Every structure is written in structure tokens, then in C-alpha cells.
Amino acid sequence: MKYHIETWGCQMNDHDGEKLSGLLSAEGYELAASSAEADLVLLNTCSIREKAVHKVYSELGRLRQEKLRRPLLVGVTGCLAQQEQAALFKRAPHIDFVLGTMALQQLPRLVAEARAGKARVMDTGEYPDNHLFPPAVTRRRELAKALVTITEGCDHACTYCIVPTTRGPERHRPFADVLAEVRGLAAAGTREVELLGQNVNSYAGGCSFAELLERVSEIEGIEWIRFTTSHPMNFNRELAQVLVTNPKVAPFLHLPLQSGSDRVLRLMRREYTVAEYLERLGYLGAGRGRIALSTDFIVGFPGETDADFEATLRVLDEVAFDGSFSFIYSPRPGTPALRLRDDLPMTVKAERLAALQQRQTALTRASNERFLGREIPVRVEMREPTEHGWWLAHSGEWKTIHLAVGPGRQLPFGELVQARITLASPHFLGAELV
Ligand code: 5AD
Numbered sequence: 167m168k169y170h171i172e173t174w175g176c177q178m179n180d181h182d183g184e185k186l187s188g189l190l191s192a193e194g195y196e197l198a199a200s201s202a203e204a205d206l207v208l209l210n211t212c213s214i215r216e217k218a219v220h221k222v223y224s225e226l227g228r229l230r231q232e233k234l235r236r237p238l239l240v241g242v243t244g245c246l247a248q249q250e251q252a253a254l255f256k257r258a259p260h261i262d263f264v265l266g267t268m269a270l271q272q273l274p275r276l277v278a279e280a281r282a283g284k285a286r287v288m289d290t291g292e293y294p295d296n297h298l299f300p301p302a303v304t305r306r307r308e309l310a311k312a313l314v315t316i317t318e319g320c321d322h323a324c325t326y327c328i329v330p331t332t333r334g335p336e337r338h339r340p341f342a343d344v345l346a347e348v349r350g351l352a353a354a355g356t357r358e359v360e361l362l363g364q365n366v367n368s369y370a371g372g373c374s375f376a377e378l379l380e381r382v383s384e385i386e387g388i389e390w391i392r393f394t395t396s397h398p399m400n401f402n403r404e405l406a407q408v409l410v411t412n413p414k415v416a417p418f419l420h421l422p423l424q425s426g427s428d429r430v431l432r433l434m435r436r437e438y439t440v441a442e443y444l445e446r447l448g449y450l451g452a453g454r455g456r457i458a459l460s461t462d463f464i465v466g467f468p469g470e471t472d473a474d475f476e477a478t479l480r481v482l483d484e485v486a487f488d489g490s491f492s493f494i495y496s497p498r499p500g501t502p503a504l505r506l507r508d509d510l511p512m513t514v515k516a517e518r519l520a521a522l523q524q525r526q527t528a529l530t531r532a533s534n535e536r537f538l539g540r541e542i543p544v545r546v547e548m549r550e551p552t553e554h555g556w557w558l559a560h561s562g563e564w565k566t567i568h569l570a571v572g573p574g575r576q577l578p579f580g581e582l583v584q585a586r587i588t589l590a591s592p593h594f595l596g597a598e599l600v
């Protein structure tokens with residue numbers, strides 16, 4: 167039996183895919199190179215915006231055709247599975263099983279039942295110990311950095327967001343488990359880890375998140391620690407201090423702002439004002455200059471006025487984010503924001519998004535140009551150069567690096583090399599090996 171997993175969405179979902187893959191491998195199933203070669207296809211889905219959901223349904227449509235031609239099991243996991251549950255079978259009757267985000271370890275049972283011919287197999291229960299997934303089972307993709315769960319779920323209640331529904335309440339993995347997993351990874355050669363949670367900085371697995379970072383940084387062999395994602399209201403002085411002083415914590419902070427208007431932030435129930443957000447960035451003090459800052463914006467939130475949007479652009483310029491991800495508001499089922507009047511035309515929303523992204527491109531270009539001429543450590547993320555001859559790497563600031571080396575020269579996968587930055591575009595930095 168061969169399986170293939172198609173994953174959409176965030177790093178949390180990516181890592182769930184690695185856990186699901188491990189569960190199937192432990193059952194003796196083999197990983198197929200593509201869904202065409204698989205007997206079992208898992209769609210590990212995202213439902214953060216309507217567009218993500220469309221992609222899943224279109225892939226389900228494709229698989230329905232394929233199922234007419236050959237025996238094939240189709241399972242749906244991830245956020246859309248948790249959100250839609252049995253409704254998925256109505257919309258796509260060819261789905262064999264549905265597995266929720268809080269029941270990952272039930273996968274082998276569901277597959278066995280579906281293989282035995284049972285129809286519409288489903289488990290979307292809340293297993294409160296889902297976050298205690300046995301690390302030895304996880305089958306990681308071959309990446310230079312390893313993803314490590316520290317918390318699952320989210321206790322905030324942003325009015326636009328599906329995640330509290332799809333990922334449940336916060337559960338924290340005990341710090342000893344996290345450290346044991348990272349020690350194992352380091353012993354096997356991993357140099358970089360990314361600590362994951364819907365809200366990592368509210369971590370409460372026996373120590374604070376700042377303490378957890380310090381403890382992970384003491385593990386021999388680990389060179390950089392990243393983390394995602396953070397809520398501004400849980401970003402405290404202690405964490406800022408570790409970020410600016412601990413050389414093993416990568417100099418990068420993703421802190422989603424969402425809007426530069428206090429009125430919109432209130433409607434989003436983000437629990438902070440713009441002034442409070444800026445105050446928290448201020449916790450970084452003099453160290454702030456060397457930390458790359460990134461953020462998320464939602465434009466066209468219900469009732470967003472021209473003035474609200476102008477306020478967002480002003481904060482964007484004031485902070486001069488090194489990068490940002492921005493999206494048009496997408497109404498999600500069951501969320502409180504559905505009740506807000508949303509009469510702004512889509513054309514206006516699209517114009518706002520384009521304007522914001524244009525400003526961000528200019529800021530990112532300026533941020534990248536500041537690296538010109540510098541020599542910095544970057545981590546090699548390929549085993550072979552691309553067809554264009556350069557190698558992909560990332561800096562501590564999570565800048566994408568295209569590294570040129572002499573022909574025939576091999577670079578060590580997953581290791582740091584010293585690079586001199588020779589070219590800056592808004593999308594990547596060109597560099598040569600020092
Ligand atoms: N519509 C648009 N963007 C959203 N995000 C979350 N929910 C929605 C939604 N309903 C964005 C937020 C969040 C990022 C992961 O996705 O900006 O930080």
C-alpha cells in the first residue's frame with residue numbers, strides 16, 4: 167500500500183503532515199512520489215481563507231475522476247476536515263474518511279476501517295493529548311530546519327478567524343518533551359529548529375516561552391531557533407530580551423498586526439491598540455535594528471473606511487516592516503465577523519491590497535539593500551544547485567539567499583556557510599561564497 171499526502175496551509179499543518187506520514191510509515195505503508203502512484207491520498211487541508219478551501223474542493227474533484235478509473239482511498243485531514251466534519255461526505259461522497267486536527271493518532275484505525283470497506287469513516291473528536299504525539303513516529307521532510315510542536319490550539323477569539331474552531335483550545339507540550347525531541351534532532355545533525363504553535367508566546371508547558379527558548383538554546387549542536395506564530399498581547403519584555411540577547415535565537419520576529427486602525431482592531435477583537443503594539447516592539451530596545459520584523463495584514467475588513475486603511479499604511483511606513491503577508495478579508499463560517507455589515511466593493515478591497523503590497527515591496531527592497539556588501543552566515547538548503555547554478559539558503563533574518571559558488575563545488579546541506587551579499591531585489595538577496 168502506497169500513500170501520498172498533499173498539504174496546504176501553515177507550518178503547523180505542514181508538521182501535522184509529517185506526523186501523519188510517520189503514522190502510515192509505522193504501519194508499513196510506503197511513501198509514493200505522487201498521488202498518481204498512491205493507493206491512499208490524504209488531503210491535509212487548510213481553511214484559513216475561502217481560496218484555500220477552493221483548492222481542496224478542486225483537488226477532490228480531480229480525485230473523484232481518478233477513483234472512477236482505479237481503486238483509491240481518499241482521506242481528508244486538517245482544518246477543513248475539522249470545520250466541515252460529516253458535511254464533507256455530503257459535498258464529496260467519494261471521500262472515504264475524515265480525520266480531525268485533534269485526533270491525528272486515530273489515522274491507522276480510520277485507514278483500516280476504510281480498507282475493510284466501511285463507508286464514511288470519521289473521527290473529529292477532541293483528544294486532549296493530541297499534542298503529546300510520540301516524536302519517534304514523526305517522519306520529517308528533508309529540510310534544513312526541523313519543525314517542533316510546542317503548543318496546539320488558540321485561546322484568543324479574533325472575530326475573523328476559523329483557527330480556534332479548527333484547532334481547539336490551547337494545549338501545551340511539557341518542556342521536557344520539547345527538549346528531548348530537540349536533543350534527538352540535534353544528535354541526528356539538525357542545526358535549526360522552528361518551534362510551532364498557533365500562539366507560541368503564551369506557552370505554559372512548565373516554564374515561560376522565553377525560558378523555553380533559553381533552554382533549547384543550551385542544546386549542543388543547535389545553531390538557530392525560530393518560532394511561529396506570536397500574538398502581540400503575549401509578546402512580553404522577557405521574550406524581547408531573549409530575542410535580542412540570545413545569539414541562538416534567530417534575529418527574526420513575525421508579529422501579526424492585522425490593521426493600523428484602532429477601530430478595526432476592536433472589531434477584530436485583537437485585544438490591543440496600535441499604540442500598544444508599537445510599545446511592545448519598543449521592548450526590543452536598541453537591539454531592534456538587527457531583528458527583521460514581519461507581520462500580517464487583513465485589508466477590507468467589514469466596515470474598513472478609507473481613513474482606517476490610510477492608518478494601516480501609516481503604521482506600515484512607521485514600523486517599516488522588513489516583510490509582510492497581506493490578504494483580503496475572507497468571511498469564515500461560524501465566525502463572529504459574519505455578523506458585521508460588509509458593503510465595501512471587492513474592487514476597492516483589491517485596490518487597497520495592491521496599494522499595501524506595493525508599499526511593502528518598496529520597504530522590503532530597502533530592507534534588503536541594507537545587506538549589500540555585508541558578510542553573513544547563511545544556511546544551505548539544497549543538496550544540488552538549481553538549474554540556474556545558484557544554491558538556495560536562508561539568513562538568520564529569514565532572507566532568501568541565492569548563493570553563487572564556483573562550478574563543480576558542493577555545499578554542505580543544512581550547514582552554515584559565510585556569504586557576501588552582492589545583489590538586493592525585493593524577493594531575494596544574491597550572494598557569493600566568502
Ligand atoms: N480572512 C483573511 N485573512 C485571514 N487571516 C486569518 N483569518 C483570515 C480571514 N478570515 C490571516 C491573518 C493571519 C494570517 C495567518 O491569515 O492575517 O495572521
Ligand code: SF4
Nearest residue numbers: 175176212213214245
Ligand atoms: Fe490553515 Fe490556520 Fe489551519 Fe494553519 S491553522 S492549516 S493556516 S486554517
